[in-house]
Amino acid sequence: MLQRTHVVLSLVLGALLMVSAATGLVLSTGTLYEHFQVAPSAGQNVAEVVERIAGQVQGIERIERAPSGELRVIFSNATESDTVIADPVTGLVMGPYQPSVFLSWVRNLHRELLLGEPGRWLSGMAALALLILVVTGCWLLARRLGGWRQLLRPIPDRGGLLYWHLVLSRWTLPVLAILAVSGLYLAAISVGMVDDGQDVAPVYPAAGYSAPAAEIGSLPALRNLDLQDLRELEFPFDPLQANFYTLRTASGDGFVDASTGQWISYQEHGFTKRLYENLYELHTGAHSPIWTFFLAGASLCLLLLSGFGLLSWWHRKRMARVLSDNAPADQAQVILLVGSQGGTTWRYARQLHQQLSSNGLAVHCANMNQLQPHYPGAKQLLVLTSTYGDGQAPESASAFLGRLSLSKLGPELQVAVVGFGNSQFEHFCGYAQEVEHQLQQRGLRPLLPLHCIDRNALSELNQWARALGEKLRVDLHFTEQTPPETGQQLELLSRELFGEDSESPAAILRFGVKPLRRSYGLFLVRNPASRYAPGDLLSIRPGSDLAPRLYSIASSDEDGVLEVCVRKHPAGLCSPMLHGLQVGDCIEGVIQPHPEFRPSAGRHPxxxxxxxxxxxxxxxxxxxxxxxxxxxxxxxxxxxxxxxxxxxxxxxxxxxxxxxxxxxxxxxxxxxxxxxxxxxxxxxxxxxxxxxxxxxxxxxxxxxxxxxxxxxxxxxxxxxxxxxxxxxxxxxxxxxx
Ligand SMILES: Cc1cc2nc3c(=O)[nH]c(=O)nc-3n(C[C@H](O)[C@H](O)[C@H](O)COP(=O)(O)OP(=O)(O)OC[C@H]3O[C@@H](n4cnc5c(N)ncnc54)[C@H](O)[C@@H]3O)c2cc1C
Ligand SMILES: Cc1cc2nc3c(=O)[nH]c(=O)nc-3n(C[C@H](O)[C@H](O)[C@H](O)COP(=O)(O)O)c2cc1C
The missing domain is CATH 3.40.50.80 (Nucleotide-binding domain of ferredoxin-NADP reductase (FNR) module)
Known part of the structure; x- marks a missing residue:
């Protein structure tokens, strides 16, 4: 449910969120640029700076202090009316104020999608969607990492988009949560749903303030105000009629007598106004370059997260499309669930799906992680899964057992589990065994006993297919599938031999890897499998129809060589072949990532x-x-x-x-x-x-x-x-x- 909400919301409001993230990134970069343009004005008082400005500009109407610290002076005199900017440290007028037309357009796009009032509602929806995505994302992350207390533990590096989605989201979720809440609040204000506290104004001065104005630099209220706390200073409109200044500060607003420099009235900001100011600050980073920097980073990450999310969704869709006639989960008679990391198991699952479907059965095929709580029309559940690590689940089955424990599956289903593994590993088909055990514990009835296939041996697989065919009264038969990944070309660069006189010497072999290039239409792309790190495995077939042997890799691609250490088994097939290689000889191998076998991150011994x-x-x-x-x-x-x-x-x-x-x-x-x-x-x-x-x-x-x-x-x-x-x-x- 949570996952579905997360995906559906991302898809429906994905474009809106991406616009918000991209415009947010531009705006925060703009704010950051402004922060670096303006020198900080520490310790200046308003009276001093304004006096210097007033000495240069005639007919000042208003002085505004922008969040970046820039002073904007709006004036109007007999010859011109304009806005200039003044240096907050020296008070010197620096030139005309020329706001960026582009940034104004981006701001408008961010706040109301250039659509006015309806756009503000849409922006509010984007903020609400972001909030829901953050909450569901946090929940999903905790579930994947094994609980809320595990939220900070290293995320297993299984490569791929999902890994980067998890890593990025973990570090950005807190900032995204703040952006979502503040964005929602600001949107609610902009459509008039929430009060921003602006209407609580100070008492307007009664008539009678017409005494001659004193020098502005001498006014105590302005002398006692730090420039950093100034928001706006409005000059008297008509010095003879109303001789007072309107002063807006960070903590409150009021009117200042132009002759005595005392406050005539002052209204401190109430809770609503302070809430607005703080949330505005949090959303825009207006007064803090460091926070603006975090906001820019979070907007960039949000863009990437949306991109990763859309790509993985498209990838899943593509996988689903490959299965024509995939019946919906709630209408299928047979459910076929697949646990795979390298994709081999999926190749056999597709064959099975195709043959069962062409025999008139409604079959629903999906990753094991997509297990549904209930399959109303299904009679049989077939599970095909590989094993990784120390008998662990492959990537597409990592959440299966958790989902199973919450499901309503029971004796109405008959089940058959097939394990795909490699008997060289200690826990041969260990995960398939665990799945079989848990399904039995839930009371599902066995259709066939657990069947473990060693290194995709076709004869073993067809044995199972025959048994299943008899139960379902269909004819089933698997055929050999050529693996999609062709291996790397490995050229032996050097060999060091140890224990030469013994029957089973060991050799350190160093290979040069020729990165295989695959073509995608007009593009040639470097095969990502040519990246490797110590602990990954090199898989070598001693003959075209023989099962591959694995060798632990001792180097990383950054070292420029692929190094393995091979013990010769005199009556073996692969190790004597490797020992027989001469410098310059070439062989083919496939690099298999093995991120489970690596020191985890941190400083522990x-x-x-x-x-x-x-x-x-x-x-x-x-x-x-x-x-x-x-x-x-x-x-x-x-x-x-x-x-x-x-x-x-x-x-x-x-x-x-x-x-x-x-x-x-x-x-x-x-x-x-x-x-x-x-x-x-x-x-x-x-x-x-x-x-x-x-x-x-x-x-x-x-x-x-x-x-x-x-x-x-x-x-x-x-x-x-x-x-x-x-x-x-x-x-x-x-x-x-
Ligand atoms: C995760 C992993 C990592 C590994 N890393 C390394 C590594 O870093 N270095 C390394 O050297 N190896 C490693 N191995 C082992 C390696 O994959 C091979 O198993 C090993 O090299 C033997 O392969 P082979 O083809 O030479 O022998 P095989 O042909 O597989 O024979 C294996 C053994 O069975 C015996 N045998 C073969 N046929 C018969 C028969 N008919 N009757 C009786 N006995 C028989 C052979 O004498 C030999 O001792 C690793 C294995 C795994 C699973
Ligand atoms: C790093 C790594 C670890 C593996 N660990 C096991 C294991 O513990 N037990 C096992 O039976 N097979 C293990 N295997 C073998 C795979 O399960 C087997 O190759 C399977 O066919 C892969 O199917 P897939 O490509 O669909 O994921 C491992 C393979 C790799 C590359």
Whole structure:
């Protein structure tokens, strides 16, 4: 409901909001420019400055102080009538006042869309829409980050428009809320719905103030008024009839006797007027350059947020269009929900949708995050989902379990879940298993048991298709799909070999990446996948019809090379092929982002634990630690003489502070030791680090990770914690194979 309100409102009033944001940006930039044009007038009193101006200009009617501090002098004498501007510090007349025609037009567009009264109502609606968007956006953000208390925690970088939408909105929501509330109030005033307190005026002087005027510079009321508090000073219209000044200040308005310089009457601003002044100030940043700067930033962000929002909506629409015959959710017989991050699962979902629909079934297909509370006409629910991270949900299913817990789905639906995963990962199809479990808990009846597909194996998938076909009495069959992303061209630039004499040596391989260019009509665009950071994965197929193997990347695209560290499995397919490469040879690979396996933002200590080639992403994190955040690296190898990967670099990073401490363990040393033993040796220090909020990242073999968990368990127990709790806090992450 919240999400729908957010999207519908953004779409309906998107154009209006974008006009408001763009004009707001121009206006605040204009105000900022004015602030920098005018020297600040600290400590000047009104009498002094006005006296100097009066010495240069005859027939002054009024002096206005603009919010930027600029003084505008309106005069009329026998020869001319005009407005000039005066320097607030020196009182010198600087020239004629020439307001920008463009800015006036933009202001008019911002306030009333150049439409007069109806435009003011529309602007008010834009402000109201912004307020609703801010509230629903805040709610959605809290929900996505796991609660209101988590609002400040780092947003998982999954790339894409949604990530930037979340990052930008988090920092701008408070300023946008202020802009929305103040904008709504000002719009309500402009259409006469709310009083601005202007009609509470000081008592007009009774007749009799016609004594000769004194020198203006000597008048006490003006001498006691700081120039910064002046709003407007009106000169007597006819000095012989009414010899008093009308004075408007920041705190109140009144009349000043021109001969004695005393207040004749004074009316302090009431609550309504002060409210108006403060909200006007908040909306325009008129008196504060710093606040104006924030407003300009917020307007720019609002423009970007509207743009990102519209683009993601268009993207979703395009996805939906690809599925012709997608039945509406409330009329479908079969619901097909898809959890995907890289898009592979969607390709199979489309095939399934097409075949079921062409057999006369009304099928509704959507992302898992779009789960509805209730499907009135549906009998079967099919869920196809991949798994990411440590058995986590893919992007398009991140909110599924939360929505499921609020839904009304029950035994009226039969369900079949298919997991798409990779058995190289510890939690093979871990998320699909969790989804299956939760659906069973809600009482949905099983249509088919959970089916896990390893690396998109077509034979396994068709086994499931046959079983489903029998249940639904249709003929179903999946065919191979060519992946949309073609790989990067990788040219081997250098290789370093370790443990050459052993059966399974390791090699550090550095590749040059040739950015693939895709064409979009007339445009050639750099493939975004050629961006990578330590911890991301390189996927390589040892043969065209073989499943890809993954390798952790140790470098980032900024380093100019793609570095991996590969252990040779003598009877394996991919690793011997990589070890056999010569400098200059080229292969194809696909870079897969893996933002879950990275130190989280902040200054908390990080404990890196790895063995063998598991060092690859860890050394990358150390290399990037130029801000010298406390980093503790524990690494286990076989032999200190022949198998010590990155030895020289590790010493260099220890010396320059990128690495705080290095703990080594060698299994073939005189006193054999594994990395988990080394952790136990430092238990005291590690407990202290964990107490300070340290994050633990583990990379390498499954057996090693198991040993590390066992070693950490008693340390965490001392702090009343467990590995699972640490995992939930995002402080324990594994990349094991
Ligand atoms: C997230 C992740 C990150 C990884 N990062 C790295 C990394 O940085 N560095 C690295 O070196 N590896 C890494 N791997 C492992 C890598 O993906 C491969 O699994 C590894 O290189 C072996 O691939 P292969 O093709 O050489 O062996 P495969 O052909 O996949 O064989 C795997 C093993 O099975 C054995 N085997 C194969 N066929 C048979 C058979 N018929 N009968 C019995 N045994 C058999 C082989 O001897 C071999 O030991 C990572 C894996 C994952 C999941
Ligand atoms: C960074 C990363 C993490 C992964 N983690 C897991 C995992 O924990 N368990 C698993 O079974 N598969 C894992 N996979 C494999 C994907 O689930 C699998 O490739 C799937 O087919 C991707 O489908 P999608 O493109 O639709 O998202 C991971 C893949 C990547 C790139």
């Amino acid at each position: 990080v404990i890196l634990v790895g063995a063998g080639t598991g060092l690859a992403p860890l050394i990358g994190f150390v290399r990037k630690n130029t801000h010298q955040r406390p980093l503790y690296l524990y690494w286990g190898g076989r032999n200190a003489q022949s198998d010590f990967l990155y030895q020289a670099q590790l010493n260099e990073y220890l010396a320059d502070g990128r690495l705080t401490q290095l703990g080594l363990a060698f299994s073939q040393a005189a006193q054999p030791m594994y990395v988990q033993d080394r952790l136990q040796q430092d238990a005291g220090e590690l407990v202290l680090l964990l107490k300070q909020g340290a994050q633990v990242l583990v990379c390498g073999s499954r057996e090693m990770a198991e040993g590390v968990r066992l070693a950490l368990k008693p340390m965490l127990q001392q702090l009343g914690l467990s590995i699972e709790q640490l995992r939930l806090q995002g402080r324990y992450r594994e990349d094991v194979y």
